[in-house]
Amino acid sequence: MGQGFDIHRLVPGRKLILGGVPIPHETGLSGHSDADVLLHALMNALLGAMGKGDIGTHFPDTDPAFAGASSVSLLGHVLGLMREDGFAIVNADVTVIAQRPRLSPHFAAMRTSLARLLGVSEEAVNVKAGTMEGLGSIGDGKAMAALAVVLLHGS
C-alpha cells in the first residue's frame, strides 16, 4: 500500500483540473505541469506502494520536458511502471482539501475519470473532499491539497 500528498497554489488565470476533470472556478492550480493536485497525490501513492520514490524524482520540475505536462500522461507513465513490476490496483481512496469551490457536485465525474484512467471499476475508487474550516492558506482559498491511499496486489 502507498500514501500520497500534494499541495498547489490557487492563482487567477489557470484552469482548475482535478482527477482529469475540468472544474469551473475563478482560480486554478499553479504548477510546472497542469498541476492536477489530485492526480499528483495519487501518483505519489502509487509510487510509494511500489517503493519507487515520488513524482518529484520521476518528473523533476527543473526538466523542461515536463513544463505544461498533462498529469494524465504522467499517470500513464507511473501505471506503466506498476504493470512492469507485476502489480495491479485493488482500490484507491482520495481526499481533496479545498475551501472552495464545493466539490461534491463533481465527485461522480471525478470518480468516473479516475476509474477510467486507472483501468479499474468505479467501485474501486473513492473521491471525497473536506474544507479547512477557513483556517490557513487552504482556508483562505490560496491553495488546494490532496491525499491519496492506494492498495496494490501482485498479479
Ligand code: MG
Ligand atoms: Mg504537484
